[in-house]
Amino acid sequence: MIKFQILLSTPPTKNFFVNTNFIxxxxxxxxxxxxxPKMNINFDISFFHLPCILMHIDILxxxxxxxxxxxxxxxxQRYDFRGDPIYENLYPKNETIELNSTYCGSCFSLKxxxxxxxxxxxxxxxxxxxxxPAIASxxxxxxxxxxxxxxxxxxxxxxxxxxxxTKQHPGYILMEPGKIIKNSSIxxxxxxxxxxxxxxxxxxxxxxxxxxxxxxxxxxxxxxxQEKQGKMKTFYFIKIVPIGMDGVSFTYSSSSFQxxxxxxxxxxxxxxxxxxxxxxxxxxxxxxxxxxxxxQFIEIVGGIYAIAAFIDLFSAACLHLCHKDDxxxxxx
Numbered sequence: 415m416i417k418f419q420i421l422l423s424t425p426p427t428k429n430f431f432v433n434t435n436f437i438x439x440x441x442x443x444x445x446x447x448x449x450x451p452k453m454n455i456n457f458d459i460s461f462f463h464l465p466c467i468l469m470h471i472d473i474l475x476x477x478x479x480x481x482x483x484x485x486x487x488x489x490x491q492r493y494d495f496r497g498d499p500i501y502e503n504l505y506p507k508n509e510t511i512e513l514n515s516t517y518c519g520s521c522f523s524l525k526x527x528x529x530x531x532x533x534x535x536x537x538x539x540x541x542x543x544x545x546x547p548a549i550a551s552x553x554x555x556x557x558x559x560x561x562x563x564x565x566x567x568x569x570x571x572x573x574x575x576x577x578x579x580t581k582q583h584p585g586y587i588l589m590e591p592g593k594i595i596k597n598s599s600i601x602x603x604x605x606x607x608x609x610x611x612x613x614x615x616x617x618x619x620x621x622x623x624x625x626x627x628x629x630x631x632x633x634x635x636x637x638x639x640q641e642k643q644g645k646m647k648t649f650y651f652i653k654i655v656p657i658g659m660d661g662v663s664f665t666y667s668s669s670s671f672q673x674x675x676x677x678x679x680x681x682x683x684x685x686x687x688x689x690x691x692x693x694x695x696x697x698x699x700x701x702x703x704x705x706x707x708x709x710q711f712i713e714i715v716g717g718i719y720a721i722a723a724f725i726d727l728f729s730a731a732c733l734h735l736c737h738k739d740d741x742x743x744x745x746x
Contacts, residue, residue, distance in 0.1 A: 432693055450581040451661050452484055457587075458575035458619040463612035464591050466490040466504055466572035467564070470548040473578060474586040481585060483543045488576035495569050504549060505532060506558020519554050522547070532558060548592040556600050564604060575618075582661070582691055590684035613648065613683050614640045622654055622664040632668045645675035645683040652689040657696050
């Protein structure tokens with residue numbers, strides 16, 4: 415019955431409305447951020463010249479502070495200089511730090527005390543719904559590799575893909591090569607100059623809400639090439655529009671620009687995706703009325719009658735010709 419109604423109805427029209435059902439408020443009529451609905455951010459980005467051990471991703475709120483991530487599934491795929499995938503685990507299984515009374519590993523301000531193993535750091539960040547900083551900035555994890563192995567890993571490239579669940583409010587996605595920790599000297603040991611890093615990248619896929627890879631999104635297959643040496647920063651400005659009334663489907667538009675930081679700037683080269691959610695939602699409305707049903711039903715019946723009449727006339731003409739041929743054969 416539903417298919418029959420859709421068949422007979424006119425094409426849907428796009429309507430826009432403010433969906434106040436998804437704007438939780440306190441008794442003082444102020445926005446209640448703690449009850450905001452959830453939203454998935456899906457991404458798949460390839461960095462052509464940056465290794466996974468330097469990559470760091472973070473989700474910031476509109477005040478550019480790290481926000482709480484409700485759930486995250488982020489994978490980093492390593493590639494060698496030939497472009498072939500490397501299936502070795504990014505995190506070392508064994509740490510070679512020799513524990514003694516003077517060593518106290520950083521816990522990255524997530525808890526007091528010392529964190530003296532890579533496994534402990536991984537568990538701590540996961541329990542706090544935080545994304546790990548760059549592996550090269552975690553002394554406890556770097557200790558599991560030799561310096562020779564770390565130098566070899568600098569020639570790799572990296573693909574970051576996965577999804578993050580956060581609240582539906584404006585924010586930023588920050589991707590940068592490293593997050594310098596004061597007590598970490600690995601960057602100096604590896605002779606890494608942030609002015610010489612190349613942030614050329616390709617956004618294979620980027621979407622919000624329901625992960626539908628069959629549909630082309632605005633940033634899909636976007637390639638950004640670093641054209642000169644320096645601390646490149648790429649800004650993407652994204653405007654999200656909810657679709658429907660369920661709060662799980664979205665579309666978006668985007669724009670971007672590229673610039674370079676001053677050589678003396680202490681900020682790192684980075685990719686910043688700023689997203690904002692429109693309060694106006696879009697919905698398809700089927701303008702189905704009884705008048706449309708009657709008019710289209712009559713059109714269908716009339717079409718069937720016309721086809722039947724044509725078939726009847728055609729059959730009669732064929733039978734008439736057959737009778738003429740029979741009469742001609744009898745005369746012969």
